[in-house]
Each structure stands twice: as C-alpha cells, then as structure tokens.
Amino acid sequence: MSTSSPASKLPVSLAANPKLSSWVNFTGEGGVAISPGKVEIGQGIVTALAQIAADELDVDLGRIEMIRASTAMSPNEGVTSGSLSIQQSGRALRHACAEVRRRFLTAASERLGVDVSLLDVDDGTISGPGNVRTSYWELAGDVSLDHDATAGAAAKSIAKRSVAGHSAHRLDIPDKVFARPRFIHDCPLPGLLHGRVLRPDISGAKLIALDETAARAVPGLVAIVRDGGFSGVVTGSEAAAEAALKALHKGATWSTGEPLPDEDDLAGFLKRQPVETTVIDTRTAARTRKHAQTLRRQYTRPYIAHASIAPSCAMARWDGDGVHVWTHSQGVYLLRADLAIVLKLPADNIVVEHMEGAGCYGHNAADDVALDAVLLAKAAGGRPVRVQWPRHDEMSHAPFGAAMTIEIEADLDADNEITGWRHAIWSNGHAARPGRAAQPALLAATEIANPCPRMISTNPPAANGGGGDRNSVPLYDFPAWTITSHRLLIMPIRTSALRTLGAQGNVFAIESLLDEIAALRGEDAIAFRLRHLGDERAREVIQAAARRAGWKPQKRPGVGHGVGFARYKNTGAYCAAIAEIEGSDDIRVKRLTLAVDVGEAINPDGVINQIEGGAIQATSWVLKERVRFDRTHITSTSWTNYPILTFSEAPAVDVEIIQRPEIEPVGAGEAAHGPVTAAIANAVYDCLGVRVRDLPITRDRIIAAAELAS
Numbered sequence: 001m002s003t004s005s006p007a008s009k010l011p012v013s014l015a016a017n018p019k020l021s022s023w024v025n026f027t028g029e030g031g032v033a034i035s036p037g038k039v040e041i042g043q044g045i046v047t048a049l050a051q052i053a054a055d056e057l058d059v060d061l062g063r064i065e066m067i068r069a070s071t072a073m074s075p076n077e078g079v080t081s082g083s084l085s086i087q088q089s090g091r092a093l094r095h096a097c098a099e100v101r102r103r104f105l106t107a108a109s110e111r112l113g114v115d116v117s118l119l120d121v122d123d124g125t126i127s128g129p130g131n132v133r134t135s136y137w138e139l140a141g142d143v144s145l146d147h148d149a150t151a152g153a154a155a156k157s158i159a160k161r162s163v164a165g166h167s168a169h170r171l172d173i174p175d176k177v178f179a180r181p182r183f184i185h186d187c188p189l190p191g192l193l194h195g196r197v198l199r200p201d202i203s204g205a206k207l208i209a210l211d212e213t214a215a216r217a218v219p220g221l222v223a224i225v226r227d228g229g230f231s232g233v234v235t236g237s238e239a240a241a242e243a244a245l246k247a248l249h250k251g252a253t254w255s256t257g258e259p260l261p262d263e264d265d266l267a268g269f270l271k272r273q274p275v276e277t278t279v280i281d282t283r284t285a286a287r288t289r290k291h292a293q294t295l296r297r298q299y300t301r302p303y304i305a306h307a308s309i310a311p312s313c314a315m316a317r318w319d320g321d322g323v324h325v326w327t328h329s330q331g332v333y334l335l336r337a338d339l340a341i342v343l344k345l346p347a348d349n350i351v352v353e354h355m356e357g358a359g360c361y362g363h364n365a366a367d368d369v370a371l372d373a374v375l376l377a378k379a380a381g382g383r384p385v386r387v388q389w390p391r392h393d394e395m396s397h398a399p400f401g402a403a404m405t406i407e408i409e410a411d412l413d414a415d416n417e418i419t420g421w422r423h424a425i426w427s428n429g430h431a432a433r434p435g436r437a438a439q440p441a442l443l444a445a446t447e448i449a450n451p452c453p454r455m456i457s458t459n460p461p462a463a464n465g466g467g468g469d470r471n472s473v474p475l476y477d478f479p480a481w482t483i484t485s486h487r488l489l490i491m492p493i494r495t496s497a498l499r500t501l502g503a504q505g506n507v508f509a510i511e512s513l514l515d516e517i518a519a520l521r522g523e524d525a526i527a528f529r530l531r532h533l534g535d536e537r538a539r540e541v542i543q544a545a546a547r548r549a550g551w552k553p554q555k556r557p558g559v560g561h562g563v564g565f566a567r568y569k570n571t572g573a574y575c576a577a578i579a580e581i582e583g584s585d586d587i588r589v590k591r592l593t594l595a596v597d598v599g600e601a602i603n604p605d606g607v608i609n610q611i612e613g614g615a616i617q618a619t620s621w622v623l624k625e626r627v628r629f630d631r632t633h634i635t636s637t638s639w640t641n642y643p644i645l646t647f648s649e650a651p652a653v654d655v656e657i658i659q660r661p662e663i664e665p666v667g668a669g670e671a672a673h674g675p676v677t678a679a680i681a682n683a684v685y686d687c688l689g690v691r692v693r694d695l696p697i698t699r700d701r702i703i704a705a706a707e708l709a710s
Contacts, residue, residue, distance in 0.1 A: 010151055013037065013092035017075030018148035020103075023096040024053070026140040030124065032059055035067040037077025038089040040172055041330060041360040042613075043669050044606040045085045047171045051602055052090050055163040056097035056156060057136075058121035066171060070353040071336050079331030079433060081362070081497060082465055083572055083667025086602060090665060099153035100145060107143045108134050158600075158661045165661055167605035172356070184328050184355035185313045185388065192315070193222055195376035195387040196245040197232035197444070199397055203492070203633050204258030207231060207447075211251030218244040223379035228449030232376050234385055260492050260629050267300050267405040270426040275486040280462060280469045285479040289419045291411035295516070299408070299509040300694045303627035304401035304498055305636070307644055308359025311394040312366045316373035317384035322349040323377070327370040328357025334435025335367050341440045342371060342448070361617070363496040365389055365398035367434045368443040375444060395642055396634040397443060400627055401498025402428040402457065404468065404505040408513050416521045418532075421481040423472050423510070428488045429457030430467035430501040441496075457495045459487055459502075465569035471503040471674060474510060475567055476532040493629070499614075500568075500670045504621065507566040507674025508681060508695065515562070515682045516691060525563050525682065526551060537597050538567060540658060541576040544595035548656050549578035558584055560687025564678030566671075573598045573671035574658075577615065579651075579679035583687040587697055589619050589651040589680055596655065596671060599663035607668045612653045614672035620645035621673070622680045626696050 010018065017023070017037065025033040034053045040046045046066040054061045067074070077089055105126065109116045114128035127133040158165075175182040198207070207229040215224055215233060220240030225232050231252075233244040261269040315326040323343070329335045332352040340347040357366060369387050377385040389398075404427040411420035432455045434441045445452045459467025466472070469485040518528035526546050533539050542565050545551075552561055560583060565576040574597040582588045592615045601607045624643050628636035636642035677695070684702070685691050692705045 010149055011088070011091035011095050013075065013077045013088045014095055014149050017077070017092070020096055020100055020147055020149055021145035022073070022075045023093060024100045024145060026136045027065070030063055030137055032057065032064045033067050034064055034093065035074050036089045036093060037069055037075040038080045038085040039069045039330060039332070039354045040356055041080060041328070043085070043610060044170050044172070044603065045080070045089070047168055048086060048602040048606055049089055049093055050171060051163045051168055052094050053097050055161045056094055057101055057124070059124045061163060061168060063124065068354045069332050070351065071332050072351045072353070074332070076333045079334055081330055083568060083669045083671065086665045086667050090602065094155050095153055096149055098155040099149050102153055103143055103145070104136055104139055107139050111139070164602045165600060165604070165659070168603050170606065182356055183310065183358050184315070184326060185310050185358065187355060188386065189315060189317070189384040191383045193234050193236060193380050193383050193385045194238050194241040195232055195234045195373060195385045196241045196390075197230070197372045197376070197387065198245060198248050198252060199393055200254045200257070201633050202254060202257035203260055205254035205256065207252060208255055209253035210248070212248065214247035214251055215244045218247055224248070225376050225379050227375060228447060228451060230375060230444050230447040232372065234376050234379055257632060258492060259631050260633070262631070263629055266302065266403055267298065270403060270405045270488065274489045275426065276489060278485045278487070280466070280483040280485050281473045281481070282483070283478070283481045285419070289413050289479070291419045292414045293412050295410045295412065295513065297408055297513055297516070297693060299406045299505065299512065301404040301505040301508070302695060303403045303493055303495070304621060304625050305395055305627055305642055306359070306361045306364040306398060306498060307625065307642060308357070308361065308364055308394070310358035311389040311391055312364055312369040312398065313357065313386065313388040314366070314370040314373040315384050315386045316370070316377040318377050318380070318382060321345065323374055324351045324353070325370050325374060326353050326355050327366060328355055328360065329366045329370060330360065330363070331433065331435060334433060335370055337435035338367070338440035338442050338445070339371060339374060342442065342445045343374070362401070362498040363399050363431070363433050365394055365443070367441070368398065371442040371444045392637045395637040399432065399494050399496035402430050402468065402495040404502060406505055406509040408509055410513060410517060412517065416517060418478050418517065419480070421474060421478045423481065424484045424486065425468050425472060425502065425506070426486045426488070427468040427502060428491050428495040429459045430495065430497055431460055432457040432496040454491065454494070456489060456491050459485065465571070466502065468502040470501045470506065470569060471566055472506040473570060475535065475538060475570055476514070476529070477534050478532070499617070500673045503566065503568060503670065504618070504673045504677050507564065508677045511564045511566070511675070511678030512681050512691070512693065515685065524552070529563070529565060537574050538565070541565070541574045541595040541597050544656050544658060545576040545578050545593055548595065548654065549593035551578060558582055558687065560683040560685070562679045562682025562684070562686055564675035564682065566674045568671045572666045573668050575611070575671040575675045577672065577675035577679040579676065579683040581680060581683040581687055583684060586699055587623055587684060588649065589623070591652045591654070592619070592676060592679070593654045594656070594672060594675070595658060596668060597658040597660060598666050598668050598671070600661045600665040601657050601659050602665055604657055604659070607657055608655045610668040611655045611672045614670060615653050615676045616645065616650050618673040618676035619651055619680065622677050622695060622697055624696055
C-alpha cells in the first residue's frame with residue numbers, strides 16, 4: 001500500500017470501523033491479537049492478513065493470533081466475497097497497524113527520553129541509542145487504542161517490508177492436516193443437542209399436515225418443533241435425529257408444488273421469461289467500417305451447485321431473549337440482520353460468531369442452516385443445538401449458481417476483422433445474500449407461520465463488479481459494442497452467488513468466439529488477442545502463460561491446446577490460462593498453465609494455492625457439473641448424480657505470478673475460473689474440430705455439436 005498523507009482518506013473498511021482496538025490488541029506475554037471482519041473460507045486470508053500486520057508492527061508472524069469474526073467484537077466488514085478481502089481488510093489492517101505502531105513509538109519516546117526518529121522496533125521490542133528499550137507489551141497499559149484511526153498514519157514503503165511479499169505457511173493448515181477440531185462440524189459445545197429440519201422433495205411444496213406419532217416414539221427425542229410450514233426435531237444424538245426425521249417425513253403431507261423448467265430447453269426457458277433489461281455498456285465506433293458478415297453464436301451454462309464437501313452446519317443457543325449463533329456464514333453481521341427480522345429481536349440480542357466450514361464457494365446454505373438451528377434451539381431449554389443439513393438437502397434446497405444463456409453477435413469486415421460486437425445475457429440474478437433487503441433471504445423465513453416471500457435474486461451494480469453481466473464488457477479494443485443484461489423476474493430454481501457470478505459464463509462466451517474468429521482468419525489465437533489488447537498487464541500475463549506452456553506445441557493426434565484470458569471484474573486480477581487436453585473416449589484435461597497478476601502478492605504461495613484451486617474447480621464445472629431436474633424436483637442430490645472431478649482426474653496445474661509490489665494487491669480466488677473454462681473449450685476444438693458452446697462439455701454435448709456442424 002502506498003504511503004498515506006495527512007489528507008488521504010481512510011481505507012473503506014477502516015472508515016466504517018475506525019476504532020483501533022477493534023482491529024489490534026496486545027495480549028498476555030508477547031501476543032498480538034488481530035481481529036479482521038473478513039472470514040477464513042479456505043482462501044488463506046487469515047495468513048495474508050497476519051503477514052500484513054506482522055510487517056507493519058514489526059513482530060514475528062508467530063506472535064499473531066487471528067481472532068475469528070464475531071458481531072460481539074469484530075469490525076463489520078460486510079461479507080467475505082468477490083475476491084475483495086485483501087483489497088478491503090488488508091488495506092484497513094495495514095493502515096491501522098501503522099497507526100498503532102506510531103502511537104507506541106510516541107509513548108516509547110516519552111518513556112525513554114529518545115527522539116522517535118532514533119527508535120527501532122524488532123519483534124515488538126522498541127530500542128534506541130544507549131541500549132534503552134521497552135516493548136509493546138510493557139507500554140500496553142499506557143497506550144490506549146480506544147481511539148479512532150486518523151488519515152495521517154504512514155504505512156511502510158515496499159522496500160522496508162520483510163514479511164508481505166514472501167511465501168508463508170498457512171496458519172489454518174496444521175489443524176486440518178492433524179485432524180484437530182477446527183471446522184464447525186467438529187466442534188461440539190457442552191450439552192449439545194442435535195437437530196434436523198423437515199423439507200419437501202417436491203420443489204415449492206408446502207407442508208399442509210403432519211402426523212407426529214411415529215417421530216414421538218423415537219428414543220432420544222427432546223422436541224418436535226412446528227412453526228407453520230417449518231418443522232424439525234431436536235434429539236440427544238445424531239442417530240436419533242436421523243431416525244426422528246425419517247419418521248416425521250413419513251407423517252408429512254405436502255402440497256403439489258411448483259413446476260420446474262424443461263431441462264432440455266433451458267436456454268429457451270430463460271429467454272421466454274419476464275425480465276428486467278439493462279444496457280450495461282455501449283461503445284460507438286469513431287469511424288464506420290463496412291461489415292461483410294455477422295457471426296451469431298449462443299452459449300449456455302447450467303445451474304451449478306456449490307457442492308461443498310461437508311454439508312452446511314450451524315449451532316445456536318438461547319439465553320432468555322438473546323441467542324448466540326455459531327456459523328460458517330461469509331457475513332456474520334448480514335446474517336444477524338436477517339435473523340433480527342425473522343425473530344423480531346433487536347440486533348444487539350443476537351451474537352453471530354464465525355467458525356470455519358469445509359467448503360463454501362459462494363452463498364451456499366450456511367446462512368439457511370443458521371436460522372434452522374436458531375428456530376430449533378428455542379425448544380432446547382437453553383442447551384445448544386447443532387443442525388447439519390443432509391447431502392440431499394444441500395444439493396436440492398441450497399441456492400445454486402444461476403443458469404445462463406449468452407448470445408453474441410460479431411460483425412466482421414471482408415478481412416474478418418471485428419467491426420461491431422453485441423453481447424446479451426439471459427439469467428436469474430446472481431445474488432440473494434442475507435442482510436441486504438427489508439425481507440430476509442433465509443429459507444426457513446419462507447416456511448414459518450408468518451412467511452416472507454422468497455427473494456428474487458438480483459445483480460450487484462456494475463460498480464461492484466456486476467452479477468450476470470460480470471466480465472461481459474470486453475477488455476479488448478473492439479471499435480463498437482453493446483452489452484445487455486436480461487435478469488429474470490421469476491425464480492423457479494433458487495439462485496444466489498456462486499464463485500465468479502456471471503464471469504465464468506461471459507468469459508467462456510467471449511473467449512470462445514474470439515478463438516473462432518482467429519481460426520476464421522487463420523491467425524494464431526494468442527497473436528490475435530495480443531493485437532486487440534492495449535493493456536500491458538493483460539498482454540504480459542498472456543505472454544507469460546504462452547511462454548511457460550511452450551505455445552504452441554506441434555500438433556499431436558488426440559491432443560489439443562487452448563487459451564483463455566480475463567481480468568476479473570475488469571478491475572481485479574489478470575489471469576491467462578493454457579489448457580492441454582486429451583480427447584479420446586472422454587475429454588481429459590492433462591495440464592493447465594496459468595499466469596496471474598494480482599499486483600502485490602502478499603503471500604505468493606497463497607496466491608498459487610488459490611489459482612490452482614480455482615483452475616481445478618473450473619475444470620470440474622466444465623467437464624462434469626450440472627444440476628439435474630425434472631418438472632417437479634431436483635434429481636442431482638448425491639455425488640452419484642452430481643459428479644465432481646475426482647483426484648485422479650485433476651490436471652497438473654502450473655502457475656506463474658507476475659509480482660508487482662508497487663501496485664496495491666487484489667484477490668486471486670475467482671480469477672482463474674473464466675480463463676480456464678475458455679481454455680478447455682478452445683482446446684477441445686483444437687483437438688476434435690468441434691465447437692461446444694453448451695456447458696458442461698460431455699461426450700453427449702460433443703456428439704450433438706458435431707452433428708449440428710455437419
């Protein structure tokens with residue numbers, strides 16, 4: 001982060017939470033407690049933020065304890081999403097720690113009688129000429145951090161940073177490797193009870209009658225909870241909870257539900273619905289060039305499940321008219337806001353505390369299960385209740401990533417150069433997170449006796465990266481374009497934020513058509529892209545990936561290579577990917593070579609981890625993942641009918657970081673998905689001569705595309 005001046009504004013998160021003591025405290029014998037408002041969801045953020053704090057405070061990384069986010073004490077940084085944690089929390093923490101260091105140096109100067117300019121800090125010990133010394137911990141009683149941050153604190157220059165910019169071991173990994181309880185699923189509270197919630201198999205069905213007789217006979221039953229259409233059980237063990245839920249399910253009578261779309265005509269369904277249409281961006285050509293033909297192509301993406309390895313889980317305990325919730329939600333304050341609406345309680349009566357969960361990837365059911373636990377815990381007599389969703393519920397009732405239909409028209413002149421570009425998207429909105437509307441976005445809130453309507457997903461504004469339209473505006477220097485988003489106003493299948501939102505679909509479409517135009521021209525795919533890019537950072541990641549992959553290898557039978565590129569949200573990380581695939585009986589991705597530019601890489605190994613993880617997840621999306629359904633219910637409710645990439649199918653992933661310490665850092669978590677998707681699709685064409693424009697790229701899709709082209 002660049003040095004601040006007195007006139008500089010505070011970083012956004014620090015301006016919203018200016019109290020220094022809410023970010024930093026010195027504890028016990030030589031400890032430092034750092035309390036960010038962002039949460040660890042497997043992206044390694046606690047390590048990178050600890051590195052930033054260690055650098056600015058001049059303490060060893062091992063001294064730092066990262067405090068889990070809680071509405072009882074942590075700064076409110078909204079939601080951990082959109083690859084924004086380093087940008088938002090990192091900047092705030094760097095500034096806060098710089099100011100804390102300055103305050104302690106001022107106090108040390110007064111105590112030691114030495115000018116501040118002559119003092120140094122080494123692992124928390126402050127020393128000066130004549131071997132005079134003190135420490136943060138000796139001064140902690142004299143230096144109050146209950147002050148608001150000011151704009152004048154100067155963060156260290158890049159040259160003086162010794163921790164940030166260097167790889168550090170992940171702080172959260174040892175517990176996970178040695179199976180020490182860290183995930184919420186593994187951390188039982190004293191006196192813990194277990195709960196399960198009854199939900200329909202038929203989409204949109206309502207509970208209209210319930211015979212509780214069989215469930216009440218289950219040994220270990222503590223309570224059956226019924227609130228309108230919401231019902232569940234509280235028991236003394238997991239086994240009893242499963243048995244009681246099974247018995248309750250047999251006694252349930254449901255309404256007929258609501259019809260789902262025709263899965264075989266998903267693109268047509270999306271284009272026939274009532275929509276809200278928004279023109280995202282337009283560009284007019286400075287001079288008109290005559291076009292000779294127009295390429296019209298349609299691309300589709302199915303609904304995609306979050307498919308977290310462990311189902312969503314939460315714990316809740318009531319104490320009088322107050323409730324404490326433990327959750328792996330990405331936004332503890334936002335969840336608290338929705339809980340307050342549903343419970344009709346002041347927000348101050350609710351404490352929401354984060355614990356890590358085994359998988360996330362966006363807005364899954366973590367918030368939903370938290371309300372489930374709260375409602376069931378009302379019947380627990382002050383004991384905590386743990387609710388874990390069954391896999392079936394996780395794969396049918398949690399929000400999905402929205403299906404998309406994308407149409408692009410590219411006008412070409414007589415030389416097949418692009419003269420105009422029109423990009424249109426049909427999709428449900430990509431965000432229905434809690435805490436952002438007057439009505440709650442939690443599933444059980446639609447089921448209770450006084451239900452709230454299901455929130456129809458919306459799209460974040462373009463200034464925040466957009467939703468269905470994310471990455472739809474080309475980064476390439478086309479002379480003219482019109483980008484249009486059509487957001488559906490009905491939502492038969494529940495959607496909300498999945499990693500990258502609409503970026504994966506849009507990058508897949510744009511990069512696929514670019515490859516097709518390059519092939520039409522007989523021009524190398526990378527040379528074609530570079531010729532249309534004026535952004536030097538964009539050019540460099542493509543060139544770096546190409547160089548590292550040895551683009552383009554000599555053609556071999558049954559092997560294909562493809563390229564994909566994007567800058568996430570057009571404002572974040574740059575990423576280019578080269579895919580090598582084999583196409584015999586099935587498509588197999590053998591190797592992915594990526595180059596990424598995140599500005600200053602705080603923890604380079606962590607950046608590589610994120611790019612590798614995103615690349616492998618994108619490979620799974622491209623080759624396998626698709627929510628399946630008939631006209632009445634979701635049918636892909638297990639790993640058998642919702643397959644994901646297996647370990648033996650995972651490609652080798654090679655990542656090069658273009659380190660730019662002089663540029664403020666951005667996140668890496670979602671940068672790889674779009675480029676990898678496009679690179680694989682383009683490699684399939686290189687291998688088989690078939691353009692597959694409908695994800696996932698399965699054998700059936702390849703055969704259908706080949707028949708269509710013939």
